[in-house]
Amino acid sequence: MKQLLEDIKTGQFRQAYLLYGQEAYLKNQYRDRLKAAMVQEGDTMNFSSFQGKDINPAQIIDLAETMPFFADRRVILIQDSGWFKKGGEALADYLKSPSPTTFFIFTEAEADKRSRLFKAVKEIGSAVEFSAQDETTLKRWILGRIKKENKGISRTGLDHFLQKTGSDMENIDRELEKLFCYTLKKDAITEADIDAVCTQQMAGKIFDMIEAVAAGKQREALQLYYDLLALKEPPMRILFLIGRQFSLLVQVKELRAKGYDNRRIGEKTGLHGFIAAKYVNQASRFGMDVLKEALAECVKTDEAVKNGRMNDRLGVELLIVKYSGVTGR
Numbered sequence: 001m002k003q004l005l006e007d008i009k010t011g012q013f014r015q016a017y018l019l020y021g022q023e024a025y026l027k028n029q030y031r032d033r034l035k036a037a038m039v040q041e042g043d044t045m046n047f048s049s050f051q052g053k054d055i056n057p058a059q060i061i062d063l064a065e066t067m068p069f070f071a072d073r074r075v076i077l078i079q080d081s082g083w084f085k086k087g088g089e090a091l092a093d094y095l096k097s098p099s100p101t102t103f104f105i106f107t108e109a110e111a112d113k114r115s116r117l118f119k120a121v122k123e124i125g126s127a128v129e130f131s132a133q134d135e136t137t138l139k140r141w142i143l144g145r146i147k148k149e150n151k152g153i154s155r156t157g158l159d160h161f162l163q164k165t166g167s168d169m170e171n172i173d174r175e176l177e178k179l180f181c182y183t184l185k186k187d188a189i190t191e192a193d194i195d196a197v198c199t200q201q202m203a204g205k206i207f208d209m210i211e212a213v214a215a216g217k218q219r220e221a222l223q224l225y226y227d228l229l230a231l232k233e234p235p236m237r238i239l240f241l242i243g244r245q246f247s248l249l250v251q252v253k254e255l256r257a258k259g260y261d262n263r264r265i266g267e268k269t270g271l272h273g274f275i276a277a278k279y280v281n282q283a284s285r286f287g288m289d290v291l292k293e294a295l296a297e298c299v300k301t302d303e304a305v306k307n308g309r310m311n312d313r314l315g316v317e318l319l320i321v322k323y324s325g326v327t328g329r
Contacts, residue, residue, distance in 0.1 A: 004030060004128055008037045013073075016095060016104040016125030018118065020084065020111040023130040025169030030128070031077070031107050038075050038103060045069040051079040057090040064094065064102040072101070079107045088117030095120040132167055135272040142172065146189065149180050153189045159274045160191045166201040167272060175199065202233070206241045207278070209320070210249075214285040218324035225320055235312040236305065242319065243298035250291045252276075253283040294323050 007013055017034060019027045039047045046068045050060065060076060068074040083091065084106070095104075095117075104125070111118055111127070121127055133141070139158060146153055153161070165175045175198045182197045183189050200208075205228060212221035228238055248269060255265045266276035283291070301319055304310040 001030075001128055003126060004034075007126075008033055011037065013038055013103060014125035015098055015100075015102070016106070016121045018084065018106045018108065018111060018121045018125070018127040019130060020106075020108040020127065021130035022109060023132055023169060024109075025173060026133075027107055027130040028170075030130075031105060034105055035075065035077065038073060038105075040071070043071065046071045046074045047077070048075075049077040049079070050081070053080070053082045055081050057083075057088075060091060061094050064104075065099050066102075067099075068101050074099075074102045075105065076102065077105045077107075080109065081106070082108075084108050084111035084115050084118050086115075088115060092116035092120040095124055098124070133169065135162075135167075135266075135274060138162065138167060138169070138172070138272075141169075142176065145176055151180075151183065151187055151189055157189060157191050157194065161189075161194050161198065162272070162274055163204060163278070164194060164198045164200050166203060168201075171201065202228075202241065206238070206245050207282070210242070210245050211282055213320060213324050214282055216324055218321060221320050221324050222317065225317065229313065235316045236302070239298060239302060239305075239312070239316050239319070242316070243295060243302070246291055246295040246298060248279060249283040249286060250288070250295060252279045253286070253288055253291065256280055256283065290323070294319075297322070 004017070019030055019034075021027060035047070048063055055078065060078065064074070064076060066074065081088070092115075098104075104121075106121065111129075113119075118127060139162075142158065142161070143153070161175070161179075162172075165172050178197045179189055179193060183193050186193070205224060209221050209224040209228075212218075212224060225238065229235070248271070251269050252265055252271075255268055260268070262276045262280055265280060266272060269276070269279075271279055286294075297319060301310065301315045305312045305315050
């Protein structure tokens with residue numbers, strides 16, 4: 001990423017850039033910065049953009065061979081083509097000897113480093129991965145945004161905000177904008193402000209549902225389930241996330257039994273530190289036998305629904321009812 005910034009700063013561009021990974025916010029930020037640095041604003045003659053899996057490689061190669069019109073370079077942006085996993089062979093061959101006035105920017109969610117196109121881009125350009133940011137980086141970025149708005153937030157408030165939003169930077173950005181508008185005349189952002197305007201992510205709602213199950217609060221757990229259904233969430237997706245939650249709790253409980261602290265548990269399970277502690281606490285409220293049984297029950301419910309032996313909505317409801325109040329076993 002440092003090299004990418006240096007290229008933008010100096011204007012010494014490589015002929016191909018691949019920006020890939022699951023962190024869409026950062027990826028799109030750098031895509032836009034590259035484009036702005038490489039192409040004059042409004043220059044539609046020398047900039048072309050393509051997106052999706054139906055792009056014709058021959059069309060791209062023909063365009064690449066076209067000289068720029070009253071400009072130093074032609075820039076071609078290709079997004080979500082899937083060519084870095086399959087189908088990029090023709091362009092990989094072209095990049096062995098491309099037109100010196102044509103530059104490529106690729107953005108992909110995933111890329112196979114063994115693919116011919118990946119290797120071709122690396123040969124003449126740069127491939128930069130944008131993966132999910134760690135907790136420290138996220139907090140530093142959020143605090144920077146908040147400080148820029150001349151506001152403050154407590155440590156617990158910041159943790160509460162991240163528990164609501166999750167770690168996706170695009171979602172965090174949207175929720176921050178909502179918070180800034182809501183607290184326009186305030187100097188500090190409180191947990192009450194966060195609860196008032198920030199939308200809790202699906203994973204957080206599932207966590208709260210299992211928390212209610214752990215506490216034996218059957219009515220509350222069912223209400224959370226009905227709320228998700230009212231938001232048009234498919235019962236089978238809810239079932240998948242409940243199963244994922246129980247699977248994480250099994251892992252957390254096993255790691256805790258081995259003596260791992262919250263930080264190490266977070267590292268091994270992929271949970272951020274501010275979330276890992278909550279999972280440790282939730283896991284402690286279930287017996288290991290109950291967690292494993294519940295996980296197996298999720299699989300059975302999934303099979304029963306897919307085989308037509310059970311209604312999906314009822315299947316999830318029965319699962320919630322069964323495990324509300326049985327944590328002491």
